Amino acid sequence: MVGIKDLGVGIGWRSEIDLTVERLPGVDFVEVVAENLHIGHLPESVTLLLERGVPVLPHAVSLSLGGADPVDLHRVEHLGAVAEAVGAPMVSDHVCFVRAGGLDSGHLMPVPRTRDALDVLVANVELAQANLPVPLALENVAALLEWPDGELSEGQFLAELVERTDCWLLVDVANLYANARNIGTDPERFLDEIPLERLAYVHVAGGEQHGDIYHDTHAHAVLPEVLEVLDELCSRVAPPGVLLERDDNYPSDTEIASELAAIRAVVDKHRG
Amino acid sequence: MSQSSAPHRATWSAEEIGFLSGGPGRAAEAVLARLLDGGLVRISREGLVTAVHQNGYGASSPLEAYVLAGLRGAARPINQVVQVAMASHEMGALHASLVQRGMVQRQWGRPRGGKIALRVLLFLLAFVSVFVAFAIDTRLFLVTALLVFLAVLLRKPGRLTRNGKTVWLHALRNPRSSADSVALFGLRRGKQRMNTATSTSYIASSSCSSYDWSHHNCGGSSSCSGSSCNSSSSCGSSSSCSSSGSSCSSSSCSSSSSSCGSSSS
Numbered sequence: 063m064v065g066i067k068d069l070g071v072g073i074g075w076r077s078e079i080d081l082t083v084e085r086l087p088g089v090d091f092v093e094v095v096a097e098n099l100h101i102g103h104l105p106e107s108v109t110l111l112l113e114r115g116v117p118v119l120p121h122a123v124s125l126s127l128g129g130a131d132p133v134d135l136h137r138v139e140h141l142g143a144v145a146e147a148v149g150a151p152m153v154s155d156h157v158c159f160v161r162a163g164g165l166d167s168g169h170l171m172p173v174p175r176t177r178d179a180l181d182v183l184v185a186n187v188e189l190a191q192a193n194l195p196v197p198l199a200l201e202n203v204a205a206l207l208e209w210p211d212g213e214l215s216e217g218q219f220l221a222e223l224v225e226r227t228d229c230w231l232l233v234d235v236a237n238l239y240a241n242a243r244n245i246g247t248d249p250e251r252f253l254d255e256i257p258l259e260r261l262a263y264v265h266v267a268g269g270e271q272h273g274d275i276y277h278d279t280h281a282h283a284v285l286p287e288v289l290e291v292l293d294e295l296c297s298r299v300a301p302p303g304v305l306l307e308r309d310d311n312y313p314s315d316t317e318i319a320s321e322l323a324a325i326r327a328v329v330d331k332h333r334g
Numbered sequence: 335m336s337q338s339s340a341p342h343r344a345t346w347s348a349e350e351i352g353f354l355s356g357g358p359g360r361a362a363e364a365v366l367a368r369l370l371d372g373g374l375v376r377i378s379r380e381g382l383v384t385a386v387h388q389n390g391y392g393a394s395s396p397l398e399a400y401v402l403a404g405l406r407g408a409a410r411p412i413n414q415v416v417q418v419a420m421a422s423h424e425m426g427a428l429h430a431s432l433v434q435r436g437m438v439q440r441q442w443g444r445p446r447g448g449k450i451a452l453r454v455l456l457f458l459l460a461f462v463s464v465f466v467a468f469a470i471d472t473r474l475f476l477v478t479a480l481l482v483f484l485a486v487l488l489r490k491p492g493r494l495t496r497n498g499k500t501v502w503l504h505a506l507r508n509p510r511s512s513a514d515s516v517a518l519f520g521l522r523r524g525k526q527r528m529n530t531a532t533s534t535s536y537i538a539s540s541s542c543s544s545y546d547w548s549h550h551n552c553g554g555s556s557s558c559s560g561s562s563c564n565s566s567s568s569c570g571s572s573s574s575c576s577s578s579g580s581s582c583s584s585s586s587c588s589s590s591s592s593s594c595g596s597s598s599s
Contacts, residue, residue, distance in 0.1 A: 077378050078378055080380075312387055314386050
């Protein structure tokens with residue numbers, strides 16, 4: 063993936079904070095939710111960022127690549143068209159399913175970590191890759207449950223997915239932290255198991271604890287513990303990019319800038 | 335802000351000046367401008383207004399608090415924010431307060447339809463009477479004059495009292511902030527004048543140079559007359575697929591639709 067080796071620090075572009083994203087210092091790249099963009103009618107703000115040379119990476123949320131239903135190629139084609147419209151070097155979605163039996167879950171559902179489920183995922187990813195003009199990266203999700211009879215750890219599951227499909231990884235350290243809190247995932251083991259040389263970039267986000275459950279809300283401040291996971295990752299590999307996701311309860315520009323600065327500080331610490 | 339013999343020497347808020355300048359719609363726009371100045375709301379390029387998350391602090395008036403409360407957890411088009419604020423109890427209280435202090439008339443709004451129709455009829459009759467006077471008897475010009483006089487008598491009375499006009503004129507000559515500019519000229523024209531205003535934090539003026547406020551419909555806002563808004567709106571739904579939530583996704587997002595309510599991580 064020549065050309066995106068060093069994305070830097072970025073933020074998820076959302077229409078509500080378009081002006082903020084445009085004027086924030088130190089935004090090296092942005093990510094857009096592909097399903098929110100219309101080909102031929104890109105938001106003015108996105109066009110402006112592109113004109114400034116800011117890379118715009120489409121991030122999909124609806125391919126449902128982990129599902130048993132056939133992949134909806136219209137969605138894949140739309141994702142590819144968005145990538146071409148913004149000149150993106152890559153696109154991404156999640157290791158999850160969002161539809162089954164004609165029903166939409168409205169959530170990113172974790173896939174069972176069985177070999178059968180991996181076979182389905184691999185087939186779907188390969189089909190998507192064959193219909194995309196650019197490489198595909200896949201993101202680990204935050205799960206509130208684990209399916210029974212798992213045969214692989216999450217890290218092993220992703221490692222095998224990468225090996226079989228040659229896809230890239232988008233590691234969400236906030237999801238990793240959430241899984242550590244909620245279902246006992248060991249972040250260090252996860253990072254040991256995944257092929258970090260296939261790391262495309264990293265997501266960071268905030269959340270909050272509700273009772274016994276940590277919710278990766280993207281509507282609260284990034285916890286220091288999440289930055290510690292990022293720190294752990296950065297101690298092993300220099301991530302090509304790190305992106306802050308904020309999707310609701312948008313704080314002031316100053317607070318967003320502070321979160322970006324905190325992320326940059328972690329990244330820079332390991333770059334010497 | 336008690337009324338004094340020199341009412342312009344009192345400190346009038348942007349929303350009060352807005353009300354004096356253009357009624358409830360302009361006051362609502364001034365509230366939005368003040369909230370922008372204070373960093374309490376954002377307005378996107380597409381005209382979506384969102385509250386800046388700070389646990390409800392920062393409002394300096396009941397009307398501002400009302401607008402902020404309406405934005406809790408939701409992005410709303412400017413025109414919707416303005417219209418909802420216009421119809422609010424808090425706006426009524428602002429009007430009542432200005433009436434009580436002798437700044438505006440008790441009635442605020444357009445004259446009734448019947449009155450307008452009567453004035454039109456009188457002017458038409460006066461017009462016709464000119465021809466009749468020329469054709470029959472020039473003394474009939476007295477009838478023309480009488481009809482015009484009656485039509486003028488029925489004209490819309492001024493909404494501001496003398497004190498209100500004094501305050502408004504003083505504000506016009508001494509704008510203090512970008513919010514005052516919006517209060518005086520509306521969002522569209524106020525924006526253009528803000529480059530010379532004291533505040534530099536006004537998003538629309540400092541960073542949104544290409545944003546066209548005129549795309550946003552203020553509907554029946556009294557401030558829509560003239561400068562602030564016209565009737566085309568591009569403000570639609572604020573919903574979109576977002577990336578939030580641990581396990582939320584966008585299953586309902588289709589590749590052909592931009593309005594979907596799910597999220598991802």
